Amino acid sequence: MDQRRSDFRNASGPVTLFGEFTLSSNRKARCSVNLTEKDFIIQRLDSAPVSCRKVVLSLRDCVGSQAYRGDDGADPSAYFAAYFYPLKKRRWVKAAPARQRVEQCFRLAALQDPRANLEEAEKWARAVQERSARQQHLRDGALLSSLPRPCRLMLFVNPQSGKGKALTLYNSHIQPMLSEAGVIPTLIITERQNHAREKVREADLSQWDALVIISGDGLLHEVINGLLERADWEEAIRTPLGILPGGSGNALAASVHYYSGVSQVTSEELLVSCGFLLCKGQVSHMDLVSLHLSSNQRLFSFLSLAWGFVADVDVESEKYRHAGAARFTVGTLVRLASLRIYKGRLAYLPASRGSSTDKGLQNGAAACSTPSSAPRPLEDSFPNTCHSNNSLKLRRSEGRCPQSAPKDVHGPPDSLLPPLDQPLPSDWVLVPQEDFVLMLAMFQSHLAEDLLAAPDARLDDGVIHLFYVTAGISRKALLRLFLAMEKGAHLDTNCQQLVHVKVRALRLEPGSGKGVITVDGEVVDYGPIQAEVHRGLGRLISG
Numbered sequence: 001m002d003q004r005r006s007d008f009r010n011a012s013g014p015v016t017l018f019g020e021f022t023l024s025s026n027r028k029a030r031c032s033v034n035l036t037e038k039d040f041i042i043q044r045l046d047s048a049p050v051s052c053r054k055v056v057l058s059l060r061d062c063v064g065s066q067a068y069r070g071d072d073g074a075d076p077s078a079y080f081a082a083y084f085y086p087l088k089k090r091r092w093v094k095a096a097p098a099r100q101r102v103e104q105c106f107r108l109a110a111l112q113d114p115r116a117n118l119e120e121a122e123k124w125a126r127a128v129q130e131r132s133a134r135q136q137h138l139r140d141g142a143l144l145s146s147l148p149r150p151c152r153l154m155l156f157v158n159p160q161s162g163k164g165k166a167l168t169l170y171n172s173h174i175q176p177m178l179s180e181a182g183v184i185p186t187l188i189i190t191e192r193q194n195h196a197r198e199k200v201r202e203a204d205l206s207q208w209d210a211l212v213i214i215s216g217d218g219l220l221h222e223v224i225n226g227l228l229e230r231a232d233w234e235e236a237i238r239t240p241l242g243i244l245p246g247g248s249g250n251a252l253a254a255s256v257h258y259y260s261g262v263s264q265v266t267s268e269e270l271l272v273s274c275g276f277l278l279c280k281g282q283v284s285h286m287d288l289v290s291l292h293l294s295s296n297q298r299l300f301s302f303l304s305l306a307w308g309f310v311a312d313v314d315v316e317s318e319k320y321r322h323a324g325a326a327r328f329t330v331g332t333l334v335r336l337a338s339l340r341i342y343k344g345r346l347a348y349l350p351a352s353r354g355s356s357t358d359k360g361l362q363n364g365a366a367a368c369s370t371p372s373s374a375p376r377p378l379e380d381s382f383p384n385t386c387h388s389n390n391s392l393k394l395r396r397s398e399g400r401c402p403q404s405a406p407k408d409v410h411g412p413p414d415s416l417l418p419p420l421d422q423p424l425p426s427d428w429v430l431v432p433q434e435d436f437v438l439m440l441a442m443f444q445s446h447l448a449e450d451l452l453a454a455p456d457a458r459l460d461d462g463v464i465h466l467f468y469v470t471a472g473i474s475r476k477a478l479l480r481l482f483l484a485m486e487k488g489a490h491l492d493t494n495c496q497q498l499v500h501v502k503v504r505a506l507r508l509e510p511g512s513g514k515g516v517i518t519v520d521g522e523v524v525d526y527g528p529i530q531a532e533v534h535r536g537l538g539r540l541i542s543g
């Protein structure tokens with residue numbers, strides 16, 4: 001027995017618990033089970049094929065463990081099961097590894113007393129749970145905050161999102177996994193638009209440890225704005241949120257998966273990955289962006305603000321919703337055929353701007369190509385709205401720009417934005433071009449499951465990743481950009497019309513006429529709009 005224990009000493013650290021059981025599926029299959037601080041190690045003691053004689057599973061991949069009695073009352077044995085979701089290669093050659101379920105279940109029958117067997121099984125289940133939680137809490141020596149156990153989840157399901165399969169996906173993939181993790185959620189099936197928003201606005205949040213959605217990004221947009229519409233918004237927005245991809249636009253879910261450092265996957269593999277992260281329950285801060293519309297409405301966004309090509313694709317592709325995430329690919333091809341130019345003015349505050357001295361893009365702004373004429377300080381332009389003297393006065397005299405926020409909107413005050421009809425401060429940069437193909441402000445990495453728009457974005461980097469494409473780009477070059485974006489390589493395409501700038505705030509004044517602006521994939525009023533990032537304002541369950 002000692003020999004079996006010491007076999008594992010070097011690989012996984014000292015064995016802290018050791019036992020010999022049979023597999024629950026095969027009573028003739030005897031195994032030694034070793035638990036170290038990091039790993040769960042099973043070694044077959046019978047004449048099993050060499051390939052399955054020894055299995056080492058990382059406790060980081062474990063979502064839970066349970067002990068139970070068998071169905072047969074006359075049988076004194078007890079069982080314990082541990083549930084893992086390790087990354088595994090898939091059969092087809094090119095596919096990235098994805099998380100796949102591995103259940104290990106053992107029968108304990110050493111004693112005649114059924115209670116004693118059950119106690120032993122419970123000791124094992126507890127030991128596995130505690131060690132896997134410890135692995136989770138301590139990463140790189142830092143203590144991370146996690147959801148409590150048992151965990152009270154309010155889980156919103158949008159039955160209309162994507163292909164209309166969110167509930168089926170929940171039942172087939174998520175419900176079993178949550179149950180393995182000992183989490184029993186309260187399900188709310190949304191009945192209409194803004195249903196989740198109303199529920200969240202009125203909920204007694206002391207009853208819930210987290211609010212989770214299974215849908216696309218639109219439903220989380222409702223939940224976040226619902227929280228910030230509450231009188232107790234400061235406390236409410238600290239409620240941990242979770243996202244499970246069940247819509248057609250699953251960009252935040254793809255971003256969370258990407259930040260966990262695992263290769264890109266889509267569809268159900270992405271769902272399993274996000275379900276796994278939810279079970280692990282690690283909570284991180286997430287940036288939220290405050291937006292002001294010309295209608296005087298204020299709202300918050302966690303993902304994106306789009307105008308021009310991307311916004312048009314967002315809206316036009318609604319009719320291909322049944323295609324799921326592929327709707328954006330189809331929409332992009334259709335819109336390319338009728339590519340057009342959008343007139344407007346765009347200004348921003350660079351992320352690292354410390355003083356009002358303007359040095360074009362080089363100050364904190366990473367341009368992927370230098371625009372044909374460099375951006376200039378606001379003094380020379382926006383003749384109707386921007387006037388340097390006024391702007392300076394606004395900034396210097398008041399320090400914090402006053403906001404005329406609508407009555408029912410809460411959230412922290414914006415410190416960088418003057419009211420939308422007032423000139424901008426002089427340390428903002430005005431983009432010299434007024435003919436655009438698209439403007440896309442990203443607050444997280446992914447624009448869709450398979451579009452890595454801002455590869456270096458992080459959940460709470462406090463940065464808006466502003467991209468714009470000016471007129472003059474060919475259809476072919478634009479298509480190349482979107483194809484490269486699948487791997488986040490669009491910034492390497494040397495496209496002269498594409499600019500990427502890291503900013504803290506921006507203002508867009510689209511030209512007159514009709515048009516589309518989307519926020520988190522949802523359409524908002526068309527007209528002037530401005531944004532300011534609030535670093536780490538929200539909290540999200542992520543990896």
Ligand code: ADP
Nearest residue numbers: 161162190191192193215216218219247248249
């Ligand atoms: P998708 O990615 O498929 O667009 P979303 O989560 O973005 O999925 O949801 C799309 C829209 O559906 C959102 O505007 C949301 O408010 C709305 N919605 C939520 N529940 C329902 C429902 N039961 N019926 C119709 N629309 C709903």
Ligand code: MG
Nearest residue numbers: 216218249521
């Ligand atoms: Mg959507």
